[in-house]
Amino acid sequence: MLAFSDSTPPTEEKLKPTGGNESYPALVWRRLKRSWTGMSGLLLVVLLLLMSVFAEFVAPLDPKATDSGFAPPQVMSFHDKDGNFSLQPRVYALAETEELDPVTFQPIVGPDYNNPRLLGFFVKGASYDLFGLIPGDRHLFGTTDGQPVHFLGTDKFGRDILSRAVYGSRVSLMIALTVVFIVTVVGTTVGMVSGYFGGTFDAWLQRFVDLVLAFPQLPLYLALTSLIPVTAPTNVFLAFVIIVMSALGWAQMSREVRGKTLALARIDYVRAAMAVGATDRRIILQHIFPNVMSHVIVSVTLAIPSVVLLESFLGFLGFAVKPPLISWGLMLQDTSTYSVIGSYPWILSPVAFVLITVFAFNALGDGLRDAVDPY
Known part of the structure; x- marks a missing residue:
């Protein structure tokens, strides 16, 4: 027998999409939730930020309170x-x-x-x-x-290591987030402007970027941070360290954003915007900036661990944070001699906080890199 199909025209309810249109952030979030490494990194990052913000509540003891000296966990x-x-x-x-x-x-x-x-x-x-x-x-x-x-023991002055590490997360993460924010703003702006305008302006600006990238960073860090007097206030010293790290870190970000901008400036919709008389500011902010944001977000999550490691290294050498402030790098100064490490190995506990922070942001950055990639 012949089967006759229903010739009734589809109603509006049948034509209505079931899922609805998703925005780009919603698509990124949906893809990020599929990555267990990205979600674990996001969870750890949130916990680290909450720990640093509410350090007084999370720390079990006063970080300045002293006891009888070294004590095991x-x-x-x-x-x-x-x-x-x-x-x-x-x-x-x-x-x-x-x-x-x-x-x-x-x-x-x-x-x-x-x-x-x-x-x-x-x-x-x-x-x-x-x-x-x-x-x-x-x-x-x-x-x-x-x-x-004392869950992690005490240092040579009898101060609780866990409480000091919790308070130290505030300074270490504050330095990392501030430096990365400055680096991102300056590097993204310079990179987009240089790649969009091109020509002689781009050539001279990139030679300056090459000059900044050519500096050996570690000796320059030590030289610049040693210029400030030891008697300077703690806030001044901390601000100087942030400025030094930011001044030497923006060039790599600008080079990456410039490469993205050079490719985007030749796309048809950007040329169409130029043809209809759109201003350079509108093209950069409305057409180029949203398309480089995915790369910038991933670069930010991957740059924060580098700054945390750099601050820990400089703090270990005594060139980052001065007392009475507390940071993970400053706490690691107690591990400068092998005899102390051999007798009191628990003073290496701040290393665990650095490792967890680096893993958290790297895992989040890896998950975001896959989530924001349209291909």
Whole structure:
């Protein structure tokens, strides 16, 4: 038998698309969610930023509070001194033992199983002013009785390493984000203007970029940061370090953006905009800038780990942050001698924060690179 098809014209509901039109950010987000590395990097980046913003609340102790000197990390346990299991986590207070350190001949500090300290969340501890305005004494975690606990041990002055690392994330990430912001703004602007106008202007501007790229950066960092007096205020020294890093970092970004702009300036819709009399400013901002943003975003996420590593290295050498500020690089100055590392290996703990930060931003950048690529 012959089958007759329905000749009824399609209604408006049948013609209506089911999914709707997605914007470019929505498409990027949908593709980013498929990458487990990108999402794990995004989660770690969010946690790092929250930790740095709410450092007073996250840190269990006052980073400037001192104790008796080097002390090993206190391990969390779910067992009492008799080995019985308990749902309440605890740590044991540190006390001097009869054994002596073979290097310093000081009594070795070990756990005192007769003095357990129960752990909890949102406990009371050292008072602080959140953002310098909101007073408080609640901390994310710590002991229920307010006694100090050192999950990563203490440094040579008896200061809690974990609390100092949490506070140090604020300075290290602030330096990285500020430097990358300045580098991105200057590099993107110079690159787009140079690639769009071309000609003699582009040739001379690129020779200046070549001059900046030709400088050996590490010796120049050390030379420039050594020019500022040691007695200068901490904020002045920090601003000078940011300016030096930014002045030497924008050239590579501008070279990458220029290459993208040279290709975009020859596309048909840009030439059509020129033909109808669009101004150079409108063409750069409305047609070229949105198309280079995907590359800029990926470059930003990949540049932040480089700045974090550079700040840690310069801080280790003593050319980045000065006390009383705290940064991961400054904390690593205590690891300058092999004897200290051999006797007190827990002072290398800030390295873990640097590694996590570098992995987080690199993973996020790798996921974004795949998500923003239209091909």
